Amino acid sequence: MIINLQGRKFSISLESSAAYFLAFLWVLPLIYALWAAFHPAEYATRFELFAPLTLDNFATAWEQAPFARYFLNTFLLVTSILLVQFVLCTLAAYSFARFEFPGKSIAFGLVLIQLMIMPEVLIVENYTTMSNLGLVDSILAIGLPYMASAFGIFLLRQTFKTIPHELEDAAKIEGCSLWQILWKVYVPLARPTYVAFGLVSISYHWNNFLWPLVITNSVTTRPLTVGLAIFGAPESGVDWSIITAGTLLAVAPLLVAFLLFQRQFVQSFMHAGIK
Amino acid sequence: MSAIELQGVSKIWGETTAVNNVSFSIDQGTFAVLLGPSGCGKSTSLRMISGLEEISKGSLFIGGEDATIASPADRNLSMVFQNYALFPHLNVEENILFGLKVRNTPKQLQKERLKKVAEQVGLEQLLDRKPAQLSGGQRQRVALARAIIAENPICLMDEPLSNLDAKLRHIMRVEIRALQQRLGMTVIYVTHDQAEAMSMADKVILMCDGKVEQEGTPEELYNKPATTFAAAFIGTPPMNLIDPVACGLDKKISQNQQDNFLIGIRPEDIVLSNENGLKAELISADYLGADTVVTAKIQDQEILVRTPGKVTITKPTSTRLQWPVKSVHVFDKSTGKRNDNIEVLPI
Numbered sequence: 001m002i003i004n005l006q007g008r009k010f011s012i013s014l015e016s017s018a019a020y021f022l023a024f025l026w027v028l029p030l031i032y033a034l035w036a037a038f039h040p041a042e043y044a045t046r047f048e049l050f051a052p053l054t055l056d057n058f059a060t061a062w063e064q065a066p067f068a069r070y071f072l073n074t075f076l077l078v079t080s081i082l083l084v085q086f087v088l089c090t091l092a093a094y095s096f097a098r099f100e101f102p103g104k105s106i107a108f109g110l111v112l113i114q115l116m117i118m119p120e121v122l123i124v125e126n127y128t129t130m131s132n133l134g135l136v137d138s139i140l141a142i143g144l145p146y147m148a149s150a151f152g153i154f155l156l157r158q159t160f161k162t163i164p165h166e167l168e169d170a171a172k173i174e175g176c177s178l179w180q181i182l183w184k185v186y187v188p189l190a191r192p193t194y195v196a197f198g199l200v201s202i203s204y205h206w207n208n209f210l211w212p213l214v215i216t217n218s219v220t221t222r223p224l225t226v227g228l229a230i231f232g233a234p235e236s237g238v239d240w241s242i243i244t245a246g247t248l249l250a251v252a253p254l255l256v257a258f259l260l261f262q263r264q265f266v267q268s269f270m271h272a273g274i275k
Numbered sequence: 276m277s278a279i280e281l282q283g284v285s286k287i288w289g290e291t292t293a294v295n296n297v298s299f300s301i302d303q304g305t306f307a308v309l310l311g312p313s314g315c316g317k318s319t320s321l322r323m324i325s326g327l328e329e330i331s332k333g334s335l336f337i338g339g340e341d342a343t344i345a346s347p348a349d350r351n352l353s354m355v356f357q358n359y360a361l362f363p364h365l366n367v368e369e370n371i372l373f374g375l376k377v378r379n380t381p382k383q384l385q386k387e388r389l390k391k392v393a394e395q396v397g398l399e400q401l402l403d404r405k406p407a408q409l410s411g412g413q414r415q416r417v418a419l420a421r422a423i424i425a426e427n428p429i430c431l432m433d434e435p436l437s438n439l440d441a442k443l444r445h446i447m448r449v450e451i452r453a454l455q456q457r458l459g460m461t462v463i464y465v466t467h468d469q470a471e472a473m474s475m476a477d478k479v480i481l482m483c484d485g486k487v488e489q490e491g492t493p494e495e496l497y498n499k500p501a502t503t504f505a506a507a508f509i510g511t512p513p514m515n516l517i518d519p520v521a522c523g524l525d526k527k528i529s530q531n532q533q534d535n536f537l538i539g540i541r542p543e544d545i546v547l548s549n550e551n552g553l554k555a556e557l558i559s560a561d562y563l564g565a566d567t568v569v570t571a572k573i574q575d576q577e578i579l580v581r582t583p584g585k586v587t588i589t590k591p592t593s594t595r596l597q598w599p600v601k602s603v604h605v606f607d608k609s610t611g612k613r614n615d616n617i618e619v620l621p622i
Contacts, residue, residue, distance in 0.1 A: 169327050170360035174374035174421075175348035184377070188364040 033244040044240040057245035061231070064242065066219050067249055070227035073139060077212075077223050078205050081143040082198055088148050089197075093156030094182050098168070108157075114150035123214055130215060137221050142212045146205065152197050159193040160186055195264055206254050224250045277336075278303045278429060278461040279324060284333035286319050286485075293319045295485040296333070301463065301478065303428070306455050308472040309465045311482035312508070317465045318433055320482070324463065325431050326350050337429065352429040353422040357437055359414045361406040361421075368402040371420045378425075392424045395454065412443045419451070423458060430455075432464045436471065448475055469509050473497070481505055499604075503611040506539045506604060512568055512579045514539045514604070522553070522573045536617060537606045542568060542581040544602035552595035560588045571596060 036044045037058065043051040061067070095101070096108055119126075126145045127136070135141040163186060171181045187194075209225040216222045222230075228250045232243040277300040286294040294316040301307045309317040322328035324335060326347035334343045342350050353374070361370050369376075371392060375385050393399045396416040406414055415435060422430050435451070436444045452475050455462050466472055472479050473493040480490045481504075489501040500506035506514040516539050546552075553573060561568040567586040571578045571594070580596065605617045 164358065164360070166356045166358055166360040167362060169325075170354070170356060170362075170421075171373075171377075172327060172347045173325060173352070173354045174425075175377045180377060184373075185362065189362075191364070 033247055036240050037245040037248050039241065041239060041241045044244075057241045058249065061242045061246040061249060065227060065231040065246065067224075067227065067246065069219055070222060070224045070250075071253075073221060073227075074206060074223040074225075077139050077142050078202050080139070081146055081205050082201050084143070084147040085149045085152050085197075085201060086194065089152035089156050090182070090187065092148070092153045093160055094186060096153065096157045097160035111150045111153050115154060119145060120210055123211060126211070127214060136215060137217050139221055141215045142208075142221070142223065143205070145211070149201070152201070155193055155197055156190060159190045163189050199261065199264060202257075203254060277301055278305070278338060279463065280336040281320070281324070282334045282336070284320070284323060284335060285331050286316070286323060286328065287331040293485055294323070297482075297485070297487055298333075299480050299487060299490055301461060303461055304459045305477045306452065306462045306464065306475055307478045307480060308476040309463060309480050309482060310469060310472040310508075311467065311488075313467055315482040316485040317467075317482050321431055321433055321463060321465045324350075325352065325354050350429075351427050352431060353425050353427045354431040355415075355418045355422045355433065355435045357434045359406070359418040359435075359438075361414055361417055363406055366403050366405050367398060367409070367417050370406065370417055371398075371424055373421060374425050388424050388426075392420045395423070395457075396420045396450075411439050412447065415439065415447060419454070423454065423460070427460075429461045429463070432462060434465055434467070437466075437468075444471075451475070470511065473509070481508065483508075499613065500539070501613050503537060503539070503606045506606070510541055510543075512542050512581070514541050515545075515578045516606070517573075517576055517578065518608075522576050535608050536614065537608050538619075539604035539606060540578075540598050540602060542579040544598050545578070545580040546597045547580060547582055548595045548597045550595065552597035555594055555596045557588050557592045557594055560586045562586075 035047075038053050038055070039051045040054055040056070092111070096104065096111075122145070130136050130141040130144070133141075135144070167185050167189075168181055171185050176184060207225060208223075209229065212223050213226045213229065216226060219227075228246055231246050232238075280300040282298050284294060284297045285292060297316070297320060309320060311317045319328060323330050324337075326342075326345060326349075330343050334341060336342060337345075337350055337352070362373065365373065368389065372385055372389060375388065380388075389402075393402060396419050398413070398416055398420060401409065401413060406417065409417065418435065422432075432451075436447050439447060448471060451462075451464075454460075464472075464475065473496075476493055478490065479493055479496050481488045481496060483504050489496060489505045491499075496505060496509050500509060500514070503516055507516060516537050519536060519538055547557075547569070555571040555573045555578065558570045558572055558577075560570070562585055566581055566583045569580045569582055569586055569588065571580055573596070578596065600619050600621045603619045605614050605619065606612065607614050
């Protein structure tokens with residue numbers, strides 16, 4: 001018994017030290033970025049505890065690249081995707097969850113297939129489509145392929161299905177139309193799911209890089225991620241202090257949001273376990 | 276003019292017929308109870324009246340107007356659901372006012388009605404609570420308030436008390452009945468609990484296998500059950516149905532066609548006696564407090580007897596059973612229908 005208990009203690013401590021180690025590895029780049037960004041360039045690769053602090057790097061980065069414009073682009077991108085996703089996914093999920101129509105299972109099968117395909121696979125196809133629509137190099141083109149999110153449809157459908165039929169019946173008796181039932185019963189009751197999906201969507205599209213890189217080629221459309229990559233590319237000269245300052249500028253809003261909404265974030269990713 | 280009238284209403288799902296050619300009418304201001312075992316079609320009938328379920332065949336009249344295909348919102352009725360169906364994201368006040376808001380009732384009128392209704396059901400102190408913060412009985416009151424605030428003439432209730440404990444259920448029974456009489460509402464109330472039906476109803480509609488078995492006042496159902504099903508369903512414990520031939524009673528019941536009948540006697544009509552009556556053996560006793568339900572046996576037939584006070588039976592004891600002639604009900608063995616034409620002889 002005692003040996004067993006000690007063995008268990010040992011394995012638990014082994015597990016937690018491994019977890020600490022991984023967490024440390026994960027946070028290391030961020031710590032380095034913080035160090036380099038707040039110190040003059042000569043301390044970028046040198047550790048000295050009392051090195052002078054400075055904000056100059058941020059000022060330089062902000063002046064060297066149109067970060068304000070990039071922020072605006074990313075903000076427009078993320079909010080427009082999210083708004084359209086909410087509308088489309090809500091309507092699709094409502095019909096999948098509560099209505100019978102011919103071809104329903106086939107349509108839902110297609111949605112599930114979309115869930116299993118990585119969007120990166122379709123880059124060429126998507127580019128052709130955007131080009132045919134004449135949308136290349138626009139913010140809309142970055143967002144359009146993601147707006148009918150299969151993940152969102154699936155998530156909301158599952159949530160709507162858990163809402164008791166009795167509530168819908170009660171709303172019908174009280175005189176609600178189908179739209180009112182959706183708006184007054186389903187949407188408010190699915191609020192935690194909307195929050196979860198919103199957080200997942202925002203963080204995904206804030207960080208999305210490959211597709212925006214392919215589809216945009218001007219300052220007025222580039223999101224932060226692409227702008228940052230160009231800013232930090234070797235051909236523009238490597239100055240770690242300024243690059244890290246730019247990076248921190250780019251991730252700051254999401255980082256702050258993460259710290260504020262930490263609990264909802266973790267819950268939402270658990271909730272959205274299939275992602 | 277009746278408030279609600281069903282004419283040959285059926286509900287058919289593919290192969291199964293849940294409600295089969297049901298007709299009844301309910302007068303204005305009546306407390307009507309749809310009673311029956313689970314799966315008898317009573318809830319389906321109620322949902323067809325509410326419009327939540329389509330009527331497959333037949334027609335429905337509400338207030339004299341054909342409402343067979345009217346939408347639930349146009350039927351001028353309200354409904355109380357088994358699990359209360361309160362909106363969890365709204366507080367008590369918003370839940371009660373839900374329907375009035377949907378129908379864009381003026382704010383002033385909403386306020387007046389809310390005040391009145393909250394008082395009637397005793398919810399004044401709880402208006403800003405969420406349903407999750409309420410007890411079962413309070414939730415039931417909110418559901419009731421939501422049903423009566425629209426001042427619809429008809430209120431449908433689908434087993435509204437089945438989630439409450441026995442004591443609360445009794446209190447709510449009395450309150451619902453009092454509320455119905457004060458407001459003069461027509462109520463259709465679905466339940467499987469015959470005691471609930473007997474204590475609340477002006478009119479009981481007893482259903483079985485999708486058909487109406489018997490309709491009438493609680494007294495009629497108790498005193499003159501139309502079928503063996505009605506006889507066995509109403510009353511606790513249910514009526515004894517005895518095959519006279521198997522008990523050697525054939526000569527004592529009637530002179531003719533003895534083997535085609537069943538006789539029914541309520542446990543509370545049978546008296547245990549030492550001198551005369553039918554010979555029987557007492558097997559066991561169930562003590563209920565005010566009285567005891569004794570299981571007796573005549574040959575192979577079990578007969579329940581309700582007798583006052585406490586009776587203890589440790590080993591089979593022989594006794595005699597007696598009952599008055601007027602408490603014997605006679606049913607057709609093959610159809611199960613009541614037959615009042617048979618003359619019953621005293622034992």
